Amino acid sequence: MPALRAEKICKSFRGLFTKKEVLHEVSLSIEEGEVFGILGPNGAGKTTLMSIFSTLIRPDCGHLEVLGLDALQKTHAVRERINISSGNPNFPWSLTVRENLNHSAMLYGLYGRNLARSVDEAVAAFELEPHVSSKFETLSTGLKQRVSLAKSILNRPKILFLDEPTSGLDPDMAMKTRALIQKIYEEQDITVVLTTHYMPEAEELCDRIAFLREGSLIALGTPGELKRALKIGHRIFVEYEGDLDPVKLRIIPGVMDVRQSPGRVEMVFDHSERAVSRIIKAFAEADILDIGIDQPDLEDVFLELAR
């Protein structure tokens, strides 16, 4: 049973005289225990999709199953079993961190010692001990983000939705937060669905990635599959002196592109491993001055897909 199955989800937002389609027939399935990333340019519909998945808002059409439950009918049961944390989170400003967590835990029906333990664990998991008595309004962006993450594990959700969990954080804090997410993922039997604009983060955390553009799902797969499908290969460049027959390069297995300029040649291969020795042989009549290999990353995938 998949943790989440969405079928042809659509959503439009209506103004007084306008109608804007934000999601168009999005279908996908997320397996239990997976870390699933949703990527896409600004306004692609990621937050809207996460909000529909977490039952905060309703789609106009389509079918949604969360943890085997019909998420458009059994909204209450779904809400008990999931949780969400979003970028730039807000909580009642004049409540302290602990009061906010207590309040959220009450919303989830926790009580007594169980409530206290859940709050303590969440505080410990996101290293909030020194800040429990600070009012929410006095916290920095990073701390607010961590309060929101702490809140999102209070009810021990089976699926955790994280909408840009590291947006607005400095690199150090972002790295820490990623490590904390990783830790929660490993310690608890949980499925994570996250969005991010930071590609190395998606590559580091996600097993599979869905790519949204203008409300449509345009690609889905592991980071490796996406790179291969888009023919985003390894770039190899060679700077040289002497003669070169470019045909020798074009016949190397796995070559996708060759571009030559005086004293320099750039090639794209689907894999770099076996190609390098063949390349070096092709330069038998020349002196190689410099050689370099660029690993493709998700950034390239993003740029390619967002175009």
Next chain:
Amino acid sequence: MSWQGELNKFLSATYKNWIISKRNVFTVFELVFWPFIGLLSIGLLTRFLQVTDDMVAFVLVGAIALSILQISQIDVAYILLFDLWSKSIKQTFVAPIRGYHLVLGAMLFGVIRGSAVFLILALASSRFFGFDFLAGGLVTVIVFLAGTFITAASIGMAVCISILLFGQRADVAAWSLSGIMMLVSGVYYPVEILPGPLQLLSKSIPLTYFLEYYRSAYGYGSHQVLLGMGLALLYFAASLLILNLAIERARTTGMMLRLSE
């Protein structure tokens, strides 16, 4: 879900209102200052006009009711207002919580604050204007307060409903509604002096009946408190139903997201 868990869902709104209230300096103003000023000016006005003791009682009952109504309606409206001001509405509505949890929990706090205001005003009016607030017996006071609290909850819900349907600024509409209600329910005068159509309107407002009921103890004719209570409960049930529909509608229109931005 165990009964303790269910209870805590109710109490979540009480807890939040309590903390915000105890941390807010305006609480003192809401609870003591404004009600007290209101009572005092009305009481002194009756001295100036040299009205009879019965009339003093009549007017003071109105002033007290108005203060209680205001304080306990805002406690219910705070369900959404606090979250609106802190842009945290989605935190509440992504949790497994229902409209009645929020309303009853917030109402509990409204009842506590409203009762405190009643006590303060009743004691002050007895001290300064010789008003015997127990003239009709304790049961009269309790029924009068209960009716006022239930009516207040409906107004609070109306505020929440208009925010969910029409957005941030819509609460003004709901406050105006409660202003009109006060005008026609005869807070400072018998509804008989209102023009015909407004008199008819006043019959549809529960507060009218609770005021008449409390005043009947001071020799102001008959009352139909059961009808008033029936109306109040009817409005309460209807408001709760509409609130739930408004929550669902806000999930469909995306208002739920816009209010959190």
